[in-house]
Amino acid sequence: MQNITEKILKDHLVEGDLNNNRTTIGIKIDQTITQDATGTMAYLEFEAMEIPSIKTDLSVSYIDHNTLQTDFRNMDDHKFLQSAAEKYGLYFSRPGNGICHQIHLERFAKPGKTLLGSDSHTPTGGGVGMFAIGAGGLDVAVAMAGEPFYLKVPDVINIYLTGKLRLMVSAKDVILEVLRRIGVKGGLNKVLEYSGPGVKTLSIPERGTITNMGAETGATTSIFPSDEITKQFLEAQDRGNDWKLLEPDNDARYKKKIEINLSELEPLVALPHSPGNIRKVKEIEGLPIQQVCIGSCTNSSLRDLKSVASILRGNKIDNKISLTISPGSRQVVEHLIESKEMTDLIKSGARVLENTCGPCIGMGQAPSSKAISLRTFNRNFLGRTGTKDAEIYLVSPETAAISALNGKLTDPRSFKGKFEFNMPKKFIINDNMIIPPSKEDNKKIELIRGPNIKPLPPFLPLYEILKGEVLLKVGDNITTDHIMPAGAKILPLRSNIPAISEYVFSVIDPEFPKRALEKKGGFVIGGDDYGQGSSREHAAIAPKYLGVKAIIAKSFARIHLDNLVNFGIVPLIFKDPQDYKLIEVGDNIEIELNDFTFENIKIKNITKNNSISLIHSMSERHIDILKAGGKLPYIKNKQF
Numbered sequence: 001m002q003n004i005t006e007k008i009l010k011d012h013l014v015e016g017d018l019n020n021n022r023t024t025i026g027i028k029i030d031q032t033i034t035q036d037a038t039g040t041m042a043y044l045e046f047e048a049m050e051i052p053s054i055k056t057d058l059s060v061s062y063i064d065h066n067t068l069q070t071d072f073r074n075m076d077d078h079k080f081l082q083s084a085a086e087k088y089g090l091y092f093s094r095p096g097n098g099i100c101h102q103i104h105l106e107r108f109a110k111p112g113k114t115l116l117g118s119d120s121h122t123p124t125g126g127g128v129g130m131f132a133i134g135a136g137g138l139d140v141a142v143a144m145a146g147e148p149f150y151l152k153v154p155d156v157i158n159i160y161l162t163g164k165l166r167l168m169v170s171a172k173d174v175i176l177e178v179l180r181r182i183g184v185k186g187g188l189n190k191v192l193e194y195s196g197p198g199v200k201t202l203s204i205p206e207r208g209t210i211t212n213m214g215a216e217t218g219a220t221t222s223i224f225p226s227d228e229i230t231k232q233f234l235e236a237q238d239r240g241n242d243w244k245l246l247e248p249d250n251d252a253r254y255k256k257k258i259e260i261n262l263s264e265l266e267p268l269v270a271l272p273h274s275p276g277n278i279r280k281v282k283e284i285e286g287l288p289i290q291q292v293c294i295g296s297c298t299n300s301s302l303r304d305l306k307s308v309a310s311i312l313r314g315n316k317i318d319n320k321i322s323l324t325i326s327p328g329s330r331q332v333v334e335h336l337i338e339s340k341e342m343t344d345l346i347k348s349g350a351r352v353l354e355n356t357c358g359p360c361i362g363m364g365q366a367p368s369s370k371a372i373s374l375r376t377f378n379r380n381f382l383g384r385t386g387t388k389d390a391e392i393y394l395v396s397p398e399t400a401a402i403s404a405l406n407g408k409l410t411d412p413r414s415f416k417g418k419f420e421f422n423m424p425k426k427f428i429i430n431d432n433m434i435i436p437p438s439k440e441d442n443k444k445i446e447l448i449r450g451p452n453i454k455p456l457p458p459f460l461p462l463y464e465i466l467k468g469e470v471l472l473k474v475g476d477n478i479t480t481d482h483i484m485p486a487g488a489k490i491l492p493l494r495s496n497i498p499a500i501s502e503y504v505f506s507v508i509d510p511e512f513p514k515r516a517l518e519k520k521g522g523f524v525i526g527g528d529d530y531g532q533g534s535s536r537e538h539a540a541i542a543p544k545y546l547g548v549k550a551i552i553a554k555s556f557a558r559i560h561l562d563n564l565v566n567f568g569i570v571p572l573i574f575k576d577p578q579d580y581k582l583i584e585v586g587d588n589i590e591i592e593l594n595d596f597t598f599e600n601i602k603i604k605n606i607t608k609n610n611s612i613s614l615i616h617s618m619s620e621r622h623i624d625i626l627k628a629g630g631k632l633p634y635i636k637n638k639q640f
């Protein structure tokens with residue numbers, strides 16, 4: 001009576017008790033992925049572990065984020081990453097090949113296997129029944145070294161699908177509906193496992209869209225069964241041998257069941273500035289828009305762009321709209337060229353961009369002041385476009401395409417033209433932009449370090465009494481894009497911690513880095529779900545570099561909590577969330593960790609002469625890592 005999650009976790013369990021969902025388990029990781037914005041740190045960390053080569057079945061280093069090369073820095077990073085792939089035995093997906101999650105689904109993902117990726121949208125692999133988890137770069141580096149990945153035993157939530165999507169309602173609307181129901185922290189320490197008769201009506205790219213954006217619920221991962229449709233997809237990718245049947249047992253048990261009737265769904269939209277802020281498109285139809293961006297790891301598959309081409313065919317976009325399309329991979333592009341659907345896109349006025357993350361991470365295409373940008377992406381956080389006062393609305397490719405024609409937000413069901421497209425029986429396979437692991441003696445291979453690659457700064461061990469000032473107090477739903485913004489200007493600094501730390505919290509309080517350094521560090525007070533969003537460990541490393549000792553919040557997002565611990569910042573929680581009100585910026589406080597037991601700990605507020613009780617949600621392992629001064633020293637002490 002096992003569900004899919006239990007089956008895969010049981011197969012991969014190396015430590016802990018699967019039946020006790022209050023505990024931490026260690027699982028074997030079969031595959032890893034990194035991308036260039038998190039990869040440089042991950043391979044510097046791997047280097048620090050002094051392991052000659054990776055120990056996973058397969059690891060891939062992708063270049064897809066930092067592809068706008070306005071000076072030497074991004075390409076310095078690419079060269080470093082290529083040399084690291086060669087030295088340590090990884091596949092290397094060259095810049096311009098496509099977005100990591102899209103390519104991984106096409107070329108490498110395998111049902112029943114585990115995947116750890118230094119990117120929060122790694123769960124895209126769940127579309128083919130892979131147990132795919134996002135994590136910080138250091139956790140991925142440690143997995144590449146053959147060590148288990150540790151996670152809380154998740155609660156498995158069954159999303160039971162019935163019915164069939166109606167015309168112009170698509171997979172994006174399914175995941176927006178999930179977000180409408182459970183919100184941006186409804187998935188915390190949970191796996192969203194899909195089943196029911198509706199599953200077989202969804203193709204693999206559609207399933208990938210759903211598991212991809214499951215990340216926005218904070219879920220550990222999302223997963224679909226591996227069935228006949230998965231088999232056909234893998235066969236069409238010339239990977240029939242990678243298929244295996246993976247289904248829940250008939251009497252599988254779940255913690256909770258959420259039923260979604262696909263036939264009843266309508267086009268949905270996520271309003272600024274949270275992917276959990278869902279409305280029906282109908283409710284705000286007519287909203288004037290200035291920009292439409294189609295692409296990202298959520299909606300850049302061949303299925304999605306064929307659908308867009310079908311809507312744009314023979315039509316012209318509105319004169320006031322800038323429409324960009326970033327295909328997910330070269331395979332997608334080659335097909336669109338062969339079928340001439342690329343011509344439909346171009347003739348309509350679309351600006352076809354490189355196959356990368358592009359506008360999704362603010363690598364170009366920043367909208368105009370106060371613009372409304374309609375995007376098929378997964379995140380609409382403040383400032384993420386590169387324009388602070390712009391607003392992002394998240395929609396399906398169908399809603400985006402018809403809205404681009406009309407110059408305003410439009411329910412795609414009003415499209416009167418012919419809407420049809422056919423998927424190929426066999427995909428065009430061309431892996432010439434993926435360099436396989438080198439067969440040469442890797443000891444001789446040197447890592448190429450241009451001036452942009454700076455070594456990891458040394459960090460001080462944790463003290464038993466933490467003292468200092470409250471440097472910043474923020475509200476609920478602070479994302480890693482608030483803590484460590486991305487975009488074309490800041491992303492090139494990802495391999496240079498001292499330089500990138502100058503931008504910590506710059507969207508909220510540009511003076512923060514200066515103040516933190518002047519005060520020799522201190523504390524940050526947060527609200528609910530602090531650190532939601534991306535896996536970027538820079539949102540922990542850079543504050544650590546500035547001297548941040550602890551974050552005291554109402555609750556934390558999973559990946560960010562791991563990252564804080566990995567770099568020696570203590571994540572603490574208000575025992576009574578109301579106490580959040582009792583502490584202000586500038587308060588001088590002390591926290592005694594009580595022999596590092598973390599029991600009965602309190603904030604001693606010297607300025608206000610009061611005390612506040614704290615708790616935490618860390619495992620014993622987390623505490624050991626903190627005591628060791630972070631995960632690198634912890635791993636080194638274990639001397640594996």
Ligand code: MIC
Nearest residue numbers: 037038119120121534535536
């Ligand atoms: C994102 O979508 O925010 C990113 C950029 O892909 C991040 C990773 C990063 O910050 O490098 C993510 O989702 O983990």
Ligand code: SF4
Nearest residue numbers: 121296297357360361
């Ligand atoms: Fe890239 Fe955007 Fe996907 Fe992140 S969410 S991996 S930036 S496409």
